[in-house]
Amino acid sequence: xxxxxxxxxxxxxxxxxxxxxxxxxxxxxxxxxxxxxxxxxxxxxxxxxxxxxxxxxxxxxxxxxxxxxxxxxxxxxxxxxxxxxxxxxxxxxxxxxxxxxxxxxxxxxxxxxxxxxxxxxxxxxxxxxxxxxxxxxxxxxxxxxxxxxxxxxxxxxxxxxxxxxxxxxxxxxxxxxxxxxxxxxxxxxxxxxxxxxxxxxxxxxxxxxxxxxxxxxxxxxxxxxxxxxxxxxxxxxxxxxxxxxxxxxxxxxxxxxxxxxxxxxxxxxxxxxxxxxxxxxxxxxxxxxxxxxxxxxxxxxxx
Numbered sequence: 423x424x425x426x427x428x429x430x431x432x433x434x435x436x437x438x439x440x441x442x443x444x445x446x447x448x449x450x451x452x453x454x455x456x457x458x459x460x461x462x463x464x465x466x467x468x469x470x471x472x473x474x475x476x477x478x479x480x481x482x483x484x485x486x487x488x489x490x491x492x493x494x495x496x497x498x499x500x501x502x503x504x505x506x507x508x509x510x511x512x513x514x515x516x517x518x519x520x521x522x523x524x525x526x527x528x529x530x531x532x533x534x535x536x537x538x539x540x541x542x543x544x545x546x547x548x549x550x551x552x553x554x555x556x557x558x559x560x561x562x563x564x565x566x567x568x569x570x571x572x573x574x575x576x577x578x579x580x581x582x583x584x585x586x587x588x589x590x591x592x593x594x595x596x597x598x599x600x601x602x603x604x605x606x607x608x609x610x611x612x613x614x615x616x617x618x619x620x621x622x623x624x625x626x627x628x629x630x631x632x633x634x635x636x637x638x639x640x641x642x643x644x645x646x647x648x649x650x651x652x653x654x655x656x657x658x659x660x661x662x663x664x665x666x667x668x669x670x671x672x673x674x675x676x677x678x679x680x681x682x683x684x685x686x687x688x689x690x691x692x693x694x695x696x697x698x699x700x701x702x703x704x705x706x707x708x709x710x711x712x713x714x715x716x717x718x719x720x721x722x723x724x725x
Contacts, residue, residue: 454531507555621680
């Protein structure tokens with residue numbers, strides 16, 4: 423199976439990716455859309471004419487972002503809704519309020535390298551936020567995605583997945599010494615595996631799902647890491663960081679394509695070991711058996 427190549431690359435912007443694409447009459451949700459690349463992802467989707475809902479924890483920040491997007495794009499169909507991915511009641515409220523077909527779901531929100539902390543259920547916080555919250559949200563919106571007829575799920579992972587597979591015997595660090603980077607890596611691997619699992623299960627519903635690495639972008643995501651340490655030549659602006667997400671959400675080149683991992687607007691190669699520049703995707707992140715096991719474990723935790 424050959425890798426998917428596009429005309430875009432590392433320095434492409436989200437605006438360049440959506441140029442000429444018309445999504446009038448389509449609906450999109452972007453989680454974490456009040457900061458970082460979430461803002462630029464939502465802005466690019468708004469430029470296509472889509473109706474965009476910003477799913478955010480901070481309503482005030484979301485409203486300011488929505489107003490800015492409307493001003494810069496001329497799209498008045500920008501909405502703001504409360505969503506806390508660590509709060510199952512918040513997810514349920516969001517899902518219950520959604521009663522229309524959904525064409526694009528961008529699972530963008532995330533946290534990085536948190537100090538050790540757990541949810542009230544005892545779930546490690548990075549796994550709970552980055553994976554389980556989005557898993558519950560997407561399952562809850564499955565009916566809306568299926569109703570669209572040809573919906574896309576875009577899951578924002580990271581090259582950090584190369585730091586750790588999902589350690590199924592100790593996902594929540596009950597026995598291992600907690601390490602913020604291993605926990606982050608595990609959660610980002612789970613994001614890729616979710617795309618693999620959703621793509622295989624829901625293709626019959628016209629739903630595709632893919633995961634991506636956005637690149638190294640200086641945002642508040644690095645608040646626990648002392649800032650971005652990637653060499654300047656490999657860093658991206660938020661507009662460039664949103665490009666791969668927007669490509670997976672809108673490009674006709676991805677029609678019917680699912681269960682894959684992209685970086686710099688192109689499908690990434692599978693690597694046999696972690697590379698010096700953290701490029702490529704680990705085989706364990708695309709393994710269908712791992713995806714099935716994660717799916718069942720996620721359902722068990724959320725039961």
